[in-house]
Amino acid sequence: xxxxxxxxxxxxxxxxxDAELDVPVxxxxxxxxxxxxxxxxxxxxxLYALFPILGWISRYNLGxxxxxxxxxxxxxxxxxxxxxxxxxxxxxxAEYGLYSSFVGVTIYCFFATSKDVSIGPVAVMSxxxxxxxxxxxxxxxxxxxxxxxxxxxxxxxxxxxLGIGLLRLGWLVEFIPAPAVSGFMTGSAINxxxxxxxxxxxxxxxxxxxxxxxxxxxxxxxLPRTTLDASFGLxxxxxxxxIRIGCDKLTKRYPKRARVFFFLSVLRNAFVILVLTxxxxxxxxxxxxxxGKYPISxxxxxxxxxxxxxxxxxxxxxVSALAGQLPVATIILLLEHIAISKSFGRxxxxxxxxxQELIAIGVTNTVGTVFGAYPATGSFxxxxxxxxxxxxxxxxxxxxxxxxxxxxxxxxxxxxxxPSAGLSAVIIHAVAxxxxxxxxxxxxxxxxxxxxxxxxxxxxxxVFSSIENGIYTSIIASLVLLLIRVAHPRGAFLGKxxxxxxxxxxxxxxxxxxxxxxxxxxxxxIKVHPPSPGxxxxxYEESFLYPNCSRxxxxxxxxxxxxxxxxxxxxxxxxxxxPWNDPGPPRGTTASAEQEENLLKPDLHAIVLDxxxxxxxDTTAIQSxxxxxxxxxxxxxxxxxxxxxxILSPWIRRALVAGGFGVGHTVSKAPQEIAPVxxxxxxxxxxxxxxxxxxxxxxxxxxxxxxxxxxxDVNISSGVVPLPLETPFFHLDLPPAVHAAxxxxx
Numbered sequence: 001x002x003x004x005x006x007x008x009x010x011x012x013x014x015x016x017x018d019a020e021l022d023v024p025v026x027x028x029x030x031x032x033x034x035x036x037x038x039x040x041x042x043x044x045x046x047l048y049a050l051f052p053i054l055g056w057i058s059r060y061n062l063g064x065x066x067x068x069x070x071x072x073x074x075x076x077x078x079x080x081x082x083x084x085x086x087x088x089x090x091x092x093x094a095e096y097g098l099y100s101s102f103v104g105v106t107i108y109c110f111f112a113t114s115k116d117v118s119i120g121p122v123a124v125m126s127x128x129x130x131x132x133x134x135x136x137x138x139x140x141x142x143x144x145x146x147x148x149x150x151x152x153x154x155x156x157x158x159x160x161x162l163g164i165g166l167l168r169l170g171w172l173v174e175f176i177p178a179p180a181v182s183g184f185m186t187g188s189a190i191n192x193x194x195x196x197x198x199x200x201x202x203x204x205x206x207x208x209x210x211x212x213x214x215x216x217x218x219x220x221x222x223l224p225r226t227t228l229d230a231s232f233g234l235x236x237x238x239x240x241x242x243i244r245i246g247c248d249k250l251t252k253r254y255p256k257r258a259r260v261f262f263f264l265s266v267l268r269n270a271f272v273i274l275v276l277t278x279x280x281x282x283x284x285x286x287x288x289x290x291x292g293k294y295p296i297s298x299x300x301x302x303x304x305x306x307x308x309x310x311x312x313x314x315x316x317x318x319v320s321a322l323a324g325q326l327p328v329a330t331i332i333l334l335l336e337h338i339a340i341s342k343s344f345g346r347x348x349x350x351x352x353x354x355x356q357e358l359i360a361i362g363v364t365n366t367v368g369t370v371f372g373a374y375p376a377t378g379s380f381x382x383x384x385x386x387x388x389x390x391x392x393x394x395x396x397x398x399x400x401x402x403x404x405x406x407x408x409x410x411x412x413x414x415x416x417x418x419p420s421a422g423l424s425a426v427i428i429h430a431v432a433x434x435x436x437x438x439x440x441x442x443x444x445x446x447x448x449x450x451x452x453x454x455x456x457x458x459x460x461x462x463v464f465s466s467i468e469n470g471i472y473t474s475i476i477a478s479l480v481l482l483l484i485r486v487a488h489p490r491g492a493f494l495g496k497x498x499x500x501x502x503x504x505x506x507x508x509x510x511x512x513x514x515x516x517x518x519x520x521x522x523x524x525x526i527k528v529h530p531p532s533p534g535x536x537x538x539x540y541e542e543s544f545l546y547p548n549c550s551r552x553x554x555x556x557x558x559x560x561x562x563x564x565x566x567x568x569x570x571x572x573x574x575x576x577x578x579p580w581n582d583p584g585p586p587r588g589t590t591a592s593a594e595q596e597e598n599l600l601k602p603d604l605h606a607i608v609l610d611x612x613x614x615x616x617x618d619t620t621a622i623q624s625x626x627x628x629x630x631x632x633x634x635x636x637x638x639x640x641x642x643x644x645x646x647i648l649s650p651w652i653r654r655a656l657v658a659g660g661f662g663v664g665h666t667v668s669k670a671p672q673e674i675a676p677v678x679x680x681x682x683x684x685x686x687x688x689x690x691x692x693x694x695x696x697x698x699x700x701x702x703x704x705x706x707x708x709x710x711x712x713d714v715n716i717s718s719g720v721v722p723l724p725l726e727t728p729f730f731h732l733d734l735p736p737a738v739h740a741a742x743x744x745x746x
Contacts, residue, residue: 052356053110056393064392069399071391074263075118075382076403077270079105082121082382083404084299084415085423087374089126089200090133091133091209092146094302094415095408096374103368104376105397111360112394113353116344117337118363118382119397122726123431124188125332125375127195128467128584129153134209136318144318147308150374154365155312157330157375162362170354175482179444180474181339182436183455187212187462187470190432192427198222199424200237202229202297212463229296232280233421236272236670240429243268266385269426276422277414284417297420302412308372309496328468329375331475337361337378344387381430441715443472450481488551489542492517493559494610495528496738507605511735513537513610531600532742536560536735539610546620553628556607560632564604567637604636606741610734612646622659629661641744643729645737653730662727706712 048054079101087097089329104119133149144152164170194215195208203222208215247265251258253403284294338354345352386396436455444452454477492515501508514528531537538556542548570585571592578584585594633640642661645651656662731737 014328017051049353050357051110052113052353053394057395060393060395064395067390067392068396068551071386071389072396073403074389075105075386075396076400076407077189077267078382078385079118079120079400080404080407080411081269081423081426082379084302085427085430086121086123088124088420088423089123089148089195089427090121090129090374092129092374093148094299094306095412096147096150096372098302098404098408099306099308099371100368100373100376102401102408103371103373104364105400105404106366107364108360109394109397111356111363112397113351114341114345114623115350115391115396116348116387116393117341117357117359117378118384118386118400119337119378120376120382121359121374122336122377122379122433123427124185124336124467125329125377126189127192128329128332129374130209130468132322132329135325136321142323144315144394147372147374148313149322151312151319151372152314152318153329154373154375155314156319156322156326157333157371158365159364159367160326160330160362161333161358162366165355165358165360165362168355170338170358173334173354175479176335176475177451177454177478178339179455180458180478181335182440182444184335184459184462184467184471184474185233185434186436186455187459188467189431190463191467192431192461193380194219195422196427196431199297200229200230200233200421200428202233202421211465227296229421232276232296233425236419236422236425237428239272239275240268240425243271261498262388266389269429273418273422273426277418279419280419280422299415299418299420299423302415304412304610305409306371309370310372312369316337325468328471331471333361333375333377333422334358335471336380340378340380340383344383348387358617363451381433418441434468441729451643454478454481460522483547486542486545487547489540489548491538491540491542491552491555494537494539494734495530497526497528509739513539513734513738515539531608531738532745533742534564534605534745535608535738536564536604536606537608537610537738539613541613543616544611544621544625545616545618549621549624553624553631556628557631557635560604561635563601563634565601566598566635567603569595570598604632605745606641606643607632608643608645608734608737608741610737611652612644612648612734614652615649617652617655620656622655625661626659641729641741643731643737643741645731645734647730653727656730657727662729 080098082102083097084094085097087094087100090096100121104121108117108119129150133146136144136149137146139695164172191212194212197219198204198206198208198215201219201223203219203225205222205225206215206218210218244265247261251261254261280296280298284296284298287295289295337357341352341357342354361377365373368374368376441452441455444455454474457477458470459476461473494513495513495516497514499510499512501510514526516528516530536556536559540552544552571594573591575584585591629640629642644656644662647656653662729740731740
């Protein structure tokens with residue numbers, strides 16, 4: 001006797017009083033209702049989320065102020081020499097690095113969801129800017145000045161990133177995996193170091209923005225032309241590493257004074273630049289030649305204050321000239337910042353909002369053009385320094401900005417005497433940390449060898465070609481690998497292993513299903529028993545979608561044709577009646593011998609499909625599954641049961657039911673096409689569709705069919721109905737599905 005509650009299955013939900021379980025009937029209306037809400041709260045929530053500072057500024061306290069003050073001043077001591085150094089990488093005057101530093105740290109605190117990230121000029125973006133400037137100058141000469149090219153680039157890229165953030169499209173960044181980003185960063189770091197060695201040694205006479213391998217070759221050729229600049233550059237580089245290594249060792253030896261040694265190490269950049277500047281001033285102030293040159297290359301005049309505050313001058317012709325370079329610049333802004341902010345969020349136990357971070361980057365770069373800033377993004381070295389200095393909130397950026405303003409208005413006369421080789425030493429010392437360590441690279445190989453190949457390809461292309469080609473190579477290779485994984489899913493035919501466990505003095509058994517073929521991961525001593533003859537168990541390991549459904553269809557059909565009995569008597573089939581693609585009996589044998597071999601195979605009764613790893617399914621996949629059923633039943637020459645285990649989504653159940661699965665249809669009433677590409681119809685198909693509609697409308701017939709075929713999953717007498725009775729071939733778990741399939745064997 002079927003409970004009355006089951007007869008009401010056509011309503012929105014079925015309630016089973018004893019089990020207190022609702023089984024919703026999924027409809028398009030219920031799906032749409034999730035997205036139709038009162039727009040006013042959503043708009044208010046969206047606008048409030050644009051300014052995360054509103055969520056914490058009212059709780060600001062003296063303890064936070066102390067940490068932010070120390071971290072802000074510490075980062076400011078580093079960003080001033082780094083900003084000027086990175087501006088030289090971008091082939092811009094040094095003051096533009098300070099402009100970018102000021103705007104980045106000031107604006108970011110209002111939009112930040114990360115307390116640790118410091119925005120400003122970075123080495124990789126600066127190198128990219130120099131490459132883009134070179135590209136425009138090669139094509140158009142000196143029609144536009146380098147600062148105008150850089151600020152225009154910042155405005156357009158910032159506007160694009162801002163749009164991506166406002167539209168909440170930050171998830172696009174997730175398509176680029178960590179090894180690809182690491183490979184691009186490593187190649188870029190090698191590129192930057194190679195380009196700074198000539199400045200460190202005072203070697204001139206060739207293009208340091210050429211491909212990395214060319215720069216290295218020309219540097220080696222130019223070693224005999226080394227000048228006095230090398231004494232400043234090599235000394236500065238040696239001192240930077242000596243101070244860091246010495247402080248690290250002293251920290252381990254005297255852990256109680258770790259905080260002191262940390263700040264001594266942090267100030268090494270400012271200390272070295274200060275000492276080199278004094279030495280440069282003492283040596284060069286009375287050695288100016290008649291032509292106005294000094295014996296070493298020095299930074300020169302740095303204008304005091306903000307000299308280029310004005311509305312951005314966006315020339316449409318310049319925008320057209322930059323069009324081909326915008327994608328790579330935008331990608332670098334996205335990748336570097338999101339990777340850094342996520343990394344520090346994981347380390348320090350908070351979650352960042354990628355879309356909001358993109359908004360921060362976009363606003364920083366668009367507003368920065370008013371001050372003459374060039375493209376800025378998150379800096380790994382300064383963010384790490386900010387985190388280790390004990391930063392408490394994003395407001396620390398304001399104190400960093402104050403340090404930059406003091407430098408712009410009070411220290412520019414001293415900047416004149418900074419040796420260029422000293423700035424090259426600062427760059428090399430900072431950028432070398434971006435190169436992936438051997439342990440990190442080996443971890444890529446251990447986890448996923450193909451991703452190691454992507455990492456290596458990104459590095460090699462960046463070194464032997466350009467940053468632009470390197471980043472495109474890493475992105476395209478990652479997407480191709482993703483498509484290959486989707487289009488070639490893994491799966492396995494399963495067998496059974498009985499595990500015996502001692503629980504409170506009694507032995508209990510449970511079934512575990514493992515691949516029939518040895519996968520190299522399990523012990524060779526474990527014997528996997530195949531299911532009963534006539535039953536197949538297959539587990540999908542990817543979502544069942546249009547790129548991979550044909551392959552999964554081929555796997556099932558080919559396995560059935562190889563291991564299961566063909567339903568027709570092969571000895572009665574004449575050669576002329578066989579299809580052209582049926583190879584027939586092997587050469588030298590007869591059809592009778594072929595039939596005898598065929599009879600040794602089991603007769604296929606049921607196929608159990610484990611859907612535990614499938615989260616999505618589409619129309620093409622359902623059609624492919626229908627084709628699989630039709631082809632297998634033609635081979636077996638009788639209906640074959642299809643059981644489905646562990647379907648997680650109600651939408652997957654809905655889709656399978658639409659394809660005639662789970663409800664126990666006979667082959668004559670199951671749909672042959674769920675969504676035909678060519679709308680071909682004939683009388684037979686129309687009659688079949690009519691029969692399906694009649695059957696769906698007749699609940700009494702469904703109940704009779706289900707009552708006779710329900711197996712194992714449904715316990716009506718106890719009131720526990722895990723799944724609706726209308727779908728007896730859907731099962732909560734794999735063991736009940738296998739038992740249901742095996743229970744129908746003759």
